[in-house]
Amino acid sequence: MEFSYASKLKCIKCGAEYPLEYILVCRKCNNLVEFEYDLKAVAALDFPAIPPRDGIWRFHPVLPIQSPDNAISLGEGNTPLIHCPRYAKELGLENLRVKYEGGNPTGTFKDRSSATAIGAAKQFGFATTAVVTTGNAGASIATYAARAGIRSVVFCYSKAAPSKLYHLEACATELVVFEGGYDEVAVAVQKHLDRLKIFDSDGRRSPYKHEGKKTLGYEVFLQLGRKVPDYILIPVSLGEMMVATWRAFREMKEMGWCDRLPKLIACQSSAANPVTRAFDEKKGIVPQQVGYTIAEGVAVGNPGLKGDRALEAVRATDGMAVSVEDDEIVDAMRKLAHAEGIWSGPTGAITMAALTKLVAMKKIDPAASIVSVVSETGLKGDYPPFPAEAIVLDPEKIQRILEK
């Protein structure tokens, strides 16, 4: 059994093919490249019945890393799929599950893509990687780089939550906290990377990044007892998770594991909703100026090539795209915590808010099986509403509180 059954890279537009080298975009048309696998051979394996490895690496035949030596791991993946009967009942639904990604090593689903990205950096012999971040992606890349013994240079936006900056300070080899525009720094950083032989850990182009996120789709299918849900709700910023989930189910269908795809629902903030707008207007994506949203992980106005691909995934699966307001997100965070004990950050809870909205619009069959991807823990930030003022207790007050 091979470790990886990746056979080549292929441009999603012009079809140009490439060997398994460090390639980020098509050299002919500058479009996305994606991995092709020998899925016939994978389908013939007893896979993943008895997992030879843990977490995402259980799926090594359909991941692009070619040797177990470069399967960098901190126990990412294998996250719970949690049945949510109380939340479902409030919405009048029958069959709702949350895929909770907060238990990953750095508390978000980015660890799945960091594991394969840094695995590739190691595979291709890079000594250094760089990334520009608003917080979560940088912490995850720095963490996996540390694990792999690779130098990391992380440029982080100064408005990131303090707990994210402390985390970065501890994990990154070099942390640069900067004031001002994210986009300009990202462009300026990228210009130097090839010349300096620095691995590009940005998510906009690299096929090595979203490939790791594909494992979430495989896990959902297996956790449902080898069944395809009717809907999967996914937070969309650059569109990586959407692209990856689509890939996962197409691969499984090609291998004969299933005979249909789930309908994929793109969930965005009203302040940053280029995919939703394009979907509603039946057009292509038009980059937009981003407004403020509490869901900082989806504050992307120009998702680039993967955004286009994410829109294609929504349309191809007969899915939907929906955007929600901050107050709907905060409401969903609190409802999910109270009803099920699941504590999500705003970016993670955006799918729950979107579900509430779609149910109100009668766009979801109440009997459908629904999986909502909650992409992050709530532990990384300070979210409203603020707890009550501290009080001085006395025995009588305590008794009154308990007798209520």
Next chain:
Amino acid sequence: MEFSYASKLKCIKCGAEYPLEYILVCRKCNNLVEFEYDLKAVAALDFPAIPPRDGIWRFHPVLPIQSPDNAISLGEGNTPLIHCPRYAKELGLENLRVKYEGGNPTGTFKDRSSATAIGAAKQFGFATTAVVTTGNAGASIATYAARAGIRSVVFCYSKAAPSKLYHLEACATELVVFEGGYDEVAVAVQKHLDRLKIFDSDGRRSPYKHEGKKTLGYEVFLQLGRKVPDYILIPVSLGEMMVATWRAFREMKEMGWCDRLPKLIACQSSAANPVTRAFDEKKGIVPQQVGYTIAEGVAVGNPGLKGDRALEAVRATDGMAVSVEDDEIVDAMRKLAHAEGIWSGPTGAITMAALTKLVAMKKIDPAASIVSVVSETGLKGDYPPFPAEAIVLDPEKIQRILEK
């Protein structure tokens, strides 16, 4: 196959036996009671070869919850055991692994005990539970209570980190933030619980709490390929994890899974080290006034009955007890993040600091197999040192940083 093979409760001192009721301490001598299992029957099972359930409930035959309906779960347990070659090399060790508990639903190993405690609350028909907390324990209990549909009343110390208070505000049915002494509030609360039929989620006495933590020992044994490590380092506050780990390996030995126990090492802060002092002085535990420590999870001066039992575990396994300073803890947090990408809070990193100290004292054989329990994520608080000041970047500065 039964769900639980618990047969009775038994006092650890006078040996009095009780049926499987809601009992917290021995009715005769006021000492701890612990569960007895029909281990012969369990040993005859094909257990846990093919896990019928996930996480800690994989070990249901040796847990006290009698029906799967009360196996409350959010995906706790099944945490990674991470090989740490770089950290080991720095210390001159050959075989070091971290059992990283930060990926649990609320970011700490308390979720293991909350699952069984709240499972018991549901089993015995309680509608409400109460707990007094400095943060982590309360968030975990409130989370599992929400999951079980049980009301929670949480009294939290006002100096808890903001991210913990926000989490509590979202999960607890009723949150009371109080100023002043923890011990007095705990005593005053406990007085009312039996009369008001409120389930006591405090960890000092209940056998239902530490029983869930036992699963960590089972997991370590299986993750090592059914091997017993030479040492396990454990942070000790009330002593629950220590008591539970001792129980786990004694049960496995009785079932014939292994023929020896690991040496258990109790790790404490110098500001709160009653177990270490008793161990060094070869005496019993003397309660002490607690000083300040960054490791707030172990800031306990009077660990009570479970502390006595933890000390017994250390002595019975030929283990050790050691206490460390705050600067050693911060140093270990940063080393672990840089060397392996593992981000722990101070309470979690206390075991890594203790290991460094024991190696310096030449009390650990460099060839020994060592498991260090890192009990919590670092994402829950703001830890020093502070990141650098934010700067305004220009293209030349970016080039200089990348070319370094």
